Amino acid sequence: METRDEELILRLREVLAQAPPGAAELEELARVDPADLAAAARQLEDGQTVLLLKSMPEDVSAEVLAHLDEDVREPVLELLTPREIADVVEEMDSDDAADVLSELEEDKAGEVVDLLGAEDREEMARLLAFPEDSAGGIMQLEVVAVRDHRNVARTEQKIRELYGEVKEDFYYVYVVDRDQRLVGRIPLPRLILAKPETSVRDIMEDTPWAQAEMDQQEVAQLFQKYDILSLPVVDREHHLIGRITVDDIVDVIQEEAEEDYASLAGTGEEEFLEPSVLRRAAIRLPWLVTGLAGGVLSALVLSRFEANLRDVIALAFFVPVITAMGGNVAIQSSAVMVRGLATGEIDARDAISRLAREVGVSVITGVVCAALIFTVAWLWSGDFRLGTVVGASMMCVVLISTSVGALVPLALDRAHIDPALATGPFVTTSNDILGILIYLSLATWLFSTP
């Protein structure tokens, strides 16, 4: 593939360099898969991409614009007039069109909407009314639906009449009753393989569905559970109002995973596509400054124990290992919970048993780590008490940090806050401080007792 991409990029630069680009060359480019053109656009200057969009037939431009990554699309949209955007948007699937509009500054989006036909305008209003991460927010209004009383021959004919013009990317024909209520679906292959006189009712099957308000993560879980290619979306009265296609769900799954990954890494998921060094730094700094503040607090705690540290300087040597391990185990247990909640593999029902399980794990890992560090500290310093302090603190730190690490995501989830925050800087730094406190308190107690 690589080489083919390279060639396409060169070809594009070449053709777009001519003013005006040759008709023959443009026709040739119009036959390239829009996804390839969109991928190549990443390597072009924004001006060239704009020229490409203006020179392609509108349906092709629509496809290309729909395939552009957000970070490439935004500057390009800024260079297009509302009129030009409106012409392309009218060719787009409603969900892609809504995405584009939501990326424009408010007033410009308004101008574009005003330029749309009455029907499109009304559709956009309907779609943009749903929260971005709800089933309604990611659905498209283009859906192929037939009545339940027909037979296969009539149905196929109806489909040709009604949908001969629409983009040809439907896999299920949804079946509705007189009042447009969803009653089932027919997979296209079954329709083709069925005898013409068969009635729709005999070959239709139940279909999972999503209410427009459902969260996109739950929607993704439905796709994964049922291995479906598209999911019908219904309103509260179960009227069929749209559908979600699997290619959008693939993006949702990627997006949700990136978000959790980013907060575990201590940055924002928006950074992954951010070209500007300055903005990247800005995204990371909040995490780092929180960490810094935590570090200063640790320093304060340490200073409170200055006397002990002076008496037994070796105590200081083990501060890093105590804090590091506290952080490590907390991250492990938080991460397991966060992913479990994200994939729906953990839910409220078994939260308690999961918590118990984490405590169980922490006992085992705690004993192992404590035994190891006790031995090392004892043999090294020849001071049994030091070994005891370090070992015992390690045990406490692992137990507490693991439990806290597991508890916080569950608590956040219960409070309808994103559990991934638990793997953020706040929780992790608090763990460091907690660790030092336990360690030095134990030390003071043990060393002050003769």
Place this chain on the structure above:
Amino acid sequence: METRDEELILRLREVLAQAPPGAAELEELARVDPADLAAAARQLEDGQTVLLLKSMPEDVSAEVLAHLDEDVREPVLELLTPREIADVVEEMDSDDAADVLSELEEDKAGEVVDLLGAEDREEMARLLAFPEDSAGGIMQLEVVAVRDHRNVARTEQKIRELYGEVKEDFYYVYVVDRDQRLVGRIPLPRLILAKPETSVRDIMEDTPWAQAEMDQQEVAQLFQKYDILSLPVVDREHHLIGRITVDDIVDVIQEEAEEDYASLAGTGEEEFLEPSVLRRAAIRLPWLVTGLAGGVLSALVLSRFEANLRDVIALAFFVPVITAMGGNVAIQSSAVMVRGLATGEIDARDAISRLAREVGVSVITGVVCAALIFTVAWLWSGDFRLGTVVGASMMCVVLISTSVGALVPLALDRAHIDPALATGPFVTTSNDILGILIYLSLATWLFSTP
């Protein structure tokens, strides 16, 4: 949904408790979506699930078994005889069948294969020959292909003849030439909407394809780029040998993301579905022990500087913040690289520019963090030199750790090793030690100079 699941679980327990289960009840259960039965099985005892599989019609059992998560499926397979497994496997899609076989102990798998029909046996051998994470390893052999010289009417008829029996989950009809070489595809909707007399050549379109050896992550990138529902797989001579469906790709994307997430969290991705507390602990311990070893090394380094610490005990107070920040910035830059490489958004071509960008980011974040900690340390201790040491070390640590954090994944990728290892315990602990070394060396140098 929740409540519906609950009801199903209760119903299953009830029906399976009867010996033998009533025919009527079983028929009713056989009409439930196999995906729902598989989900419910998570809450059943293994024995009950086995009974369910034995009591359902084989095609239903095949679907249920295919939908079971690996951790639920393995114990169930152990309770089934080779004969029983073979009967179900024969009903499965080839890719699911291969998955099941690969989960059995070798000798049992052998017995099952021997019980299969000659054709199935040969198919399994062919599929299992490919690496698990290659296009060939995740493809299925069931694919609907037609010759390029026919017209639409003949083609639809052919499909009815040839594929009337196969599971009805195809979306594209692939087009091959006389020698079975892939030449294009026809989306089913287009076939339905086309006039009967149209020739296949006139409505077929180009299709992306994967060679059997291609890595599954690249395959996933093709699906995301082209928004396709299935991808044809070809051998070196471009013969059509199978296809990959999008529902399997959804799992691949999830899986790859989980792996990266797990190694960032310091555990194995296999833990996410591991019920046993003991095994969970076993998965985490390698990470923790490595961290422990790193901690001991830090302690050693600190002890080398015992004299300085005694003179200026305050130096010890800032050890945690230095190590913590080193770890934080390293993780940030590694993570950005790892995800970029995983999604194909970064490739060899722009590795250098990405590295430069990270250095740029580290300069900004370094200056900010250094300035802050310098001020705090200075004002607090009233010792300008201490402030300078802490600030300067912070600057160096951020610069070096960020660069190392960004470099390692790129290097691993270049060496065809999983870049995610960079976010593992080894790299992160080395960062801690490096930080302490820089900090205390600077300290010695500055405090020893009058």
